[in-house]
Amino acid sequence: MTEKEGHWKFRRELSVGEVAARSGVAVSTLHFYETKGLIHSLRNRGNQRRYPRGVLRRVAVIKVAQRTGIPLADIQAALSALPHDRPLTVHDWAALSKRWRESLNERIDKLTALRDQLTSCIGCGCLSMEDCPLRNPEDTLNARGSGPQLIEPT
Numbered sequence: 709m710t711e712k713e714g715h716w717k718f719r720r721e722l723s724v725g726e727v728a729a730r731s732g733v734a735v736s737t738l739h740f741y742e743t744k745g746l747i748h749s750l751r752n753r754g755n756q757r758r759y760p761r762g763v764l765r766r767v768a769v770i771k772v773a774q775r776t777g778i779p780l781a782d783i784q785a786a787l788s789a790l791p792h793d794r795p796l797t798v799h800d801w802a803a804l805s806k807r808w809r810e811s812l813n814e815r816i817d818k819l820t821a822l823r824d825q826l827t828s829c830i831g832c833g834c835l836s837m838e839d840c841p842l843r844n845p846e847d848t849l850n851a852r853g854s855g856p857q858l859i860e861p862t
Contacts, residue, residue, distance in 0.1 A: 721750070721758035731767040738767070745784050746770055748792045762795030769796055769804065777815065778808055 728735045741747045742757075747766055749757040766787065773783045786804050790796065 721760060722763070724749070724757045724759065727759050727763055727767070731764055731771075733767055733771065741767070741770065744780055746780070746787055760793070760795075765795045769801065773804075773808065776808070776812060778811070782808070782811070 722730070724735050724738055727733075727738055731738075733741075738747065742749060747759070747763050747770075749759045749763075752758050769787070770783055773786075774780070786807055790800055
């Protein structure tokens with residue numbers, strides 16, 4: 709490998725293609741993340757995007773958060789409180805994961821309840837069940853009209 713070919717490994721900033729290759733995320737996804745304020749780039753003299761190396765860790769955090777079902781708006785809100793001029797630290801991750809833990813636990817509880825009711829209730833509060841003791845006791849949702857009325861309990 710020549711010095712020129714290996715030079716990118718020692719630069720502080722990475723091109724969008726290099727970030728895509730290193731992170732396993734498509735270039736179009738990186739552009740999308742940037743439009744949503746999840747990551748930031750600078751422009752070089754040729755008006756090409758250049759990312760600080762710390763963006764690799766930020767992209768990894770975004771992907772982990774997405775895999776757990778955290779909405780991009782929540783990810784963006786959490787990341788916006790952190791500086792963009794340095795890589796995310798272990799302390800940053802601890803704060804992010806603590807912030808998301810309560811929301812994840814609530815979703816887990818809702819999914820567990822839905823799973824446990826699945827065989828005895830279709831979970832919509834109506835349709836063919838006139839009197840559902842779990843979701844529509846005494847057919848109270850009849851006043852709202854036909855069809856599904858509830859997705860989650862109020």
